[in-house]
Amino acid sequence: MLIRSVTFAATAVTAFLGLVEGKLVHVNDRNFTDVVINSGKPTLVDFYADWCRHCAKLMPTIEKVAALYDGDDSIQFVKVNGDKDGKVAARKYVDIGYPTVKFFFGKKMDPVEFDGSRDAESLNNFVQLILKTRVKNIDIVDPKLYQSTATKVDDVTFDSHINGSKDSIVLFTESGSTSDSLFQDVWEKVITAYANENDVQFLLVNIKDEMSSGIVDRFKDVISSYGEPTVLVFKKTDTESPKVYSGKKKDAAFVINFINGSLLLFRLPNGRLRNKAGRLLNYEPVIKKLIINVDKVSEKEAYEKFVKDLADSPIGSLDDLSMLEYYDKVIAAILEGRKSHYENELKRISTILDTDVAHINAKSLDSFEKRYNILKAIFG
Template identity: 30%
Template sequence: MRGIYFLLTFISLTLGYSPSNVIQANDKNFHEIVTAPGKFTFVDFYADWCRHCKKLSPVIDQLSNLFVDYPEIQVVKINGDKDGKKMSKKYVEIGYPTLLMFDDSGKHVEFNGVRDIDAFSNFIQQLSGVRLDKSKQDEVGEVAQEEEENKDAVISLTPESFEQQLQNTQYAVVSLEGSWCTHCKEFAGVFDRLATTVYARNKNIVFATLTVDEQGHGDEILDRYGVKRIPALLFVKDGNLNDPVVYEGDLKRINKVIDLVNDFTGTLRDIQGGLKDGAGVIKQITESIAKANGNYKEILHQLDEVSGDTAPFYKSIVESLLTDPNAINVEYNRVKLVLDRDIDNLSGGTIDSLKQRLNVLNSLRL
């Protein structure tokens, strides 16, 4: 009976165990691992406090699985917070994560590209001369597609990539953080929620982070904008990095931060990501319609000079008013019915569009 118990226990542990192909190195065995004869070793230097490292970890695991049938390639992780402090101090010059490719002589090259499975696999193949077979290349494509679909809502910036990644953005909200900063870690959850929930539908707003490490790498960005305390927010419009708005005030209350982003972008979002009343309303057009006394043709000319998501809708309403004085109420009832009845079946973009129209109509009914 006892033997059966141990057998069942062994089977349970075997079924529940999922072996990792990543080698976990430490200060004692690192040199031996990376100088193993005939081996090329891709090393991820990480730290427990580094949220960018945590996001990268599953990608490194997938990378190791790609090369599991290629004994020349090793994928290694080493923890700069625990038993890899000595080696990390030696090899990490900029900050975490640091990604290096070693040959068996100990020579290494740093990876500085886009941190995705496709770029990593190409980097390894180019430096090692090893070529993945077609089935593995297809696997890379599938993983890359999944990565694109699940792309992080928050971009990780470095001082070197700072200008390039922000220069073509319409609106960018950058969280300036420090690796040692407790308040920054607390704010990270708030910032992620802004990107993934509150403003998830706003593709014209980029959310990014720049982390200054304990060695001071990144201080040049803080000095450039006169930032004295972190966490802080940097608001960049139309890629203009010469004159951003810097905010170093209260970041503990998410509603306060949402107000800041709303004011900066002109987007009226609530904490759930929905549009507030007033979103989409063009005040001067609403006032002109209220004063028109049935003379709407002049407003049509005025609308030709107005930009905004709801300008075409205003125009269609004004054109309807020329033939039907009750057009506003008719359209209001129709849009409200759709939102009330079908909201669970509508996409986020459609809900936003209908909510803006309802706001416009409601402003015209007052």
């Protein structure tokens, strides 16, 4: 009887406060605002779904980091099931899909999303960077020994990577320095934003490593002029003239804009694509003109006019050539009087992007967004 009473009391407390598992607390829509927002405590929140295998893989990592702060009441760690009792909170704070990890500061400021490598060290570094504190006796890795998800290169391996088949973004950094430590989170966000770019690689050179002294000497003037950390972008077609990033180093968006411009890429800080991705901007007015002509003249005449107009509108230097075959299919459908097929596809893709992004893998999402951009520009 006593055991039953104690169990009942514990169940009641759990239902009110959330399911406590060590330092990690399960919160739902009923108490999310009270626990995360109104409490005023710095809070790391993991939005997850039961069906998400990446979530299942990340959860033990979050529990491990949360355990480091056991006994520290100044910070709390929370998990929210966005597919069950945390749907309202997830709709508000999950932008792309699961898992989403964000750091909340109560009502003081907007939450900050964690976009780094999903290991305990990187997550703990993120927490400490935001709190500007260090936890003693951490048994993971000394946070001062920054472990980037970029590939570390030295005098032996640098040239083979740079002269390979990929464009390269290289960070010259001094592990442990204050300025470089502050850039760590920015750097990992940049890497994450380009995770689906198969032709881009991120490399790291430790300028204090004796094994990298030759590379450092080669670029010493650049490093001296721009300071640490230094970011260079090497195009695979021109490895002798890298571009140097000279903008702000506290915001990943500025670095991403620089990389986009240097390599003709179209990434947003969250990894999604900009609305110009996949598009041939000079061709779009010509295709719109074709749609009008098809209804006025024969297919043959419309095609001849289209070819002539196309010749007068060469591909621009900022056009994305990755969807040329798709353009061919759209043009063929217009000439054959089947434009409604792609008008309907525009509606279908729009619905998918509005309602089902969380269930789409990264490669498919890129394809959907590029097709949407093209069809929206032509038929929208």
